[in-house]
Amino acid sequence: MNPEPIVDIDSLTVKYHSRQGEVTALRDVNLQIGRGEVQAIVGESGSGKSTLLASLLGLLPASAAVEGSISVRAGDQPFDPVRAPAKEATRWRFRQVGYVPQLTQRSLVPVLTVGEHFRQFGFGSDWRAEAVRALTDLGLREPESVLRRYPHELSGGMAQRVCIALATFAGKPLLVADEPTSGLDPLVTVRVADLLLESQRRTQACLLLVTHNLQLARRMATRIAVFRSGVLVEHGPATAVLEDPLHPYTRSLIAAVPRPGHPLALPEPGPDPSGGLIEKAPGHFVAMVGAA
Numbered sequence: 001m002n003p004e005p006i007v008d009i010d011s012l013t014v015k016y017h018s019r020q021g022e023v024t025a026l027r028d029v030n031l032q033i034g035r036g037e038v039q040a041i042v043g044e045s046g047s048g049k050s051t052l053l054a055s056l057l058g059l060l061p062a063s064a065a066v067e068g069s070i071s072v073r074a075g076d077q078p079f080d081p082v083r084a085p086a087k088e089a090t091r092w093r094f095r096q097v098g099y100v101p102q103l104t105q106r107s108l109v110p111v112l113t114v115g116e117h118f119r120q121f122g123f124g125s126d127w128r129a130e131a132v133r134a135l136t137d138l139g140l141r142e143p144e145s146v147l148r149r150y151p152h153e154l155s156g157g158m159a160q161r162v163c164i165a166l167a168t169f170a171g172k173p174l175l176v177a178d179e180p181t182s183g184l185d186p187l188v189t190v191r192v193a194d195l196l197l198e199s200q201r202r203t204q205a206c207l208l209l210v211t212h213n214l215q216l217a218r219r220m221a222t223r224i225a226v227f228r229s230g231v232l233v234e235h236g237p238a239t240a241v242l243e244d245p246l247h248p249y250t251r252s253l254i255a256a257v258p259r260p261g262h263p264l265a266l267p268e269p270g271p272d273p274s275g276g277l278i279e280k281a282p283g284h285f286v287a288m289v290g291a292a
């Protein structure tokens, strides 16, 4: 049985108008993400990943023209972040969305204690108890002492745990992680990926993971969506997309991952994708044009 959908993106097209002319950053995107799922969004630079995130968070610039809709069923009422007034979107993000930044000490505000970070992101008088629970769940001993510290008084590993706790505490149903491990070495990447997954599983949040890193997507994601030039070219269970990619662009992205003993192969341009998706196997979709 498919998990209850939290995010439903329906025929979303986003165009920017700039001095250089019109850019279609997303073209007719359809995507559903269920409760408890980890949905990776992969694709090269300029493929539309940030635009998808900005759409989902209600943070598109005023210059963007939007067709289609997004419905997020994370609260009592379905919410459309691309149509909501800015004030409402801010309130909604604050209550329903946990944002996982790049996980380093620099993601914390140097002049605020850890406790002050939690107080700003929490709501209600229970923030301290929630914060202590979140820090304890992530394996931090003496959480009360951690709450009194400034970011420079934390080790790198502690700061990463604090960032994950900040994003995931208070049971926010939607988590968004934008390149959370970029700049981290491979061993630390694995550790923070596992900590983030642990937190996500505990709260059964729906996690949208934007990444260039296919190995990270393999470790974390339940489903992978591959974007190219604003088009969703392939979407399916993570293992199906990575073990049996159907679209030539997905194959070229996988071929570009360096492996011991294999030369780095750069992606071939490949045919331009267009048209809708066809289902090749249950839940595994590929763009009609340019697919095998």
Ligand SMILES: Nc1ncnc2c1ncn2[C@@H]1O[C@H](COP(=O)(O)OP(=O)(O)OP(=O)(O)O)[C@@H](O)[C@H]1O
Residues within 6 Å of the ligand: 016, 017, 018, 023, 024, 025, 043, 044, 045, 046, 047, 048, 049, 050, 051, 052, 061, 063
């Ligand atoms: N504010 C904007 N005004 C005009 N064009 C924009 C704007 N933001 C993005 N674009 C264009 O939209 C397209 C998609 O960009 P987007 O940033 O969403 O891609 P991306 O996959 O997130 O890239 P990266 O991985 O480099 O962040 C690109 O052609 C980009 O130049």
